[in-house]
Amino acid sequence: MTDLAPKYNPNEVEKGRYQTWLDEDLFKPSGNKKAHPYSIVIPPPNVTGKLHLGHAWDTAIQDTLIRFKRMQGYDTLYLPGMDHAGIATQAKVEAKLRKQGKDRHQMGREAFVKQVWDWKDEYASIIKGQWAKMGLSLDYSRERFTLDKGLSKAVKKVFVQLYNEGLIYRGEYIINWDPALQTALSDIEVIHKDDKGAFYHIKYPFADGSGYVEIATTRPETMFGDTAVAVAPGDKRYKDIVGKELILPLVGRHIPIIEDQHVDPEFGTGLVKITPAHDPNDFQVGNRHNLERINVMNDDGTMNEEAGKYAGMDRFECREALVKDLKEEGYLIKIEPIVHSVGHSERSGVQVEPRLSKQWFVKMKPLADKVLENQKTDGKVNFVPERFEQTLDHWMEDVHDWCISRQLWWGHRIPAWYNKKTGESYVGEDPPKAIENWEQDPDVLATWF
Numbered sequence: 001m002t003d004l005a006p007k008y009n010p011n012e013v014e015k016g017r018y019q020t021w022l023d024e025d026l027f028k029p030s031g032n033k034k035a036h037p038y039s040i041v042i043p044p045p046n047v048t049g050k051l052h053l054g055h056a057w058d059t060a061i062q063d064t065l066i067r068f069k070r071m072q073g074y075d076t077l078y079l080p081g082m083d084h085a086g087i088a089t090q091a092k093v094e095a096k097l098r099k100q101g102k103d104r105h106q107m108g109r110e111a112f113v114k115q116v117w118d119w120k121d122e123y124a125s126i127i128k129g130q131w132a133k134m135g136l137s138l139d140y141s142r143e144r145f146t147l148d149k150g151l152s153k154a155v156k157k158v159f160v161q162l163y164n165e166g167l168i169y170r171g172e173y174i175i176n177w178d179p180a181l182q183t184a185l186s187d188i189e190v191i192h193k194d195d196k197g198a199f200y201h202i203k204y205p206f207a208d209g210s211g212y213v214e215i216a217t218t219r220p221e222t223m224f225g226d227t228a229v230a231v232a233p234g235d236k237r238y239k240d241i242v243g244k245e246l247i248l249p250l251v252g253r254h255i256p257i258i259e260d261q262h263v264d265p266e267f268g269t270g271l272v273k274i275t276p277a278h279d280p281n282d283f284q285v286g287n288r289h290n291l292e293r294i295n296v297m298n299d300d301g302t303m304n305e306e307a308g309k310y311a312g313m314d315r316f317e318c319r320e321a322l323v324k325d326l327k328e329e330g331y332l333i334k335i336e337p338i339v340h341s342v343g344h345s346e347r348s349g350v351q352v353e354p355r356l357s358k359q360w361f362v363k364m365k366p367l368a369d370k371v372l373e374n375q376k377t378d379g380k381v382n383f384v385p386e387r388f389e390q391t392l393d394h395w396m397e398d399v400h401d402w403c404i405s406r407q408l409w410w411g412h413r414i415p416a417w418y419n420k421k422t423g424e425s426y427v428g429e430d431p432p433k434a435i436e437n438w439e440q441d442p443d444v445l446a447t448w449f
Helices: 010-014 017-023 055-073 086-099 109-134 150-162 218-225 280-289 305-312 317-329 365-374 389-399
Strands: 037-041 075-078 168-178 184-187 190-205 214-216 227-233 245-247 254-259 271-272 332-345 353-362 415-419 424-427 436-439
Touching: 010 017, 010 214, 037 055, 037 332, 055 075, 055 109, 055 280, 150 168, 150 424, 168 280, 168 365, 190 218, 190 245, 190 317, 214 271, 218 305, 218 317, 227 280, 271 280, 365 389
Parallel strands: 037 075, 227 254
Antiparallel strands: 168 184, 168 353, 190 214, 190 332, 227 271, 245 254, 415 424, 415 436
């Protein structure tokens, strides 16, 4: 007879138990065709790091359901898998490399991607160890990773199908740009928080020397990309100056005064500078009036040659130097301190830059309309609580095209190729047959795609 230990020792009792369950295939579906199937796909954790208490809480509830249904005679499957988490994982690996004095662009794509796979292998192993400690009844024979060959094939198939249906296209639009990671971001990857800023009130002189108008902006460094100043249609204060030209301060370029419905006559002076390459609303105004789109920044958030003597400066350094020069030249009227909501990258923490960029997009309206139509049928999605159906309706009615390309190296590569000689493009699940002179798009797809 063995004496019981005075205290429960989990290490002693649990040691080897989980492996025994796995060796006996206790977590695999029974294959009993008469039994009702019951399955849960584990919300795949990102391979960015270890699991936290939230994962433990979530998966413990799922495992309880699976075990309960198994005891009731259901044919159960608890499916394990992990998410490559494109931008999040790449950001982690880049941060690690920076501490080692390394840069992905110096390393090259192949060497960098190998580093990310090494990271993935390390943290996937840790995660599986944590699943084992929790005793989750997962069928590891069916385990998946979101960059597996099978899933990669499915991603390509859907991309090509949507492209052939005209729902995926490549175009130039204003997107959220992360200057630190140098990639486009989706709206959901942008975190808005209050920052101290200012309205910079600047004189824009008339080209005929008859005076000036007052323009207020929170981003004076974008003025190098101004191609017009707009007023609200029918604004009596400015009816006599519509059509006149202004001189862009410190630049000397002439820009017109136009009328556009975008302008709120009640806000500020009722005059708005239009920068089509650096603001989503200005982009639309520019399209309506055929205005030039002048991008004034490089991918890393420094100013480009359009900024003249400020070229090469960081965007915020340029702002400081520019405001100083505007003051010295007599163009600065006043600086009005404000606190305003500014978008920051969820991954790198830097201020996001709205910026014109050539990207891949999914046309959302045809898809959103189908969702709204479905909600009018017997096959509608029922929400609990019901009020969340209004949230769905709001999202679908207010939808805009989704930017799905990312300037990253970790993820599903976009299945598009460009011919360096002819300029032709090709989209397909497999590369062009005659691969010579064809170059694959360097971008990867957004993780959610």
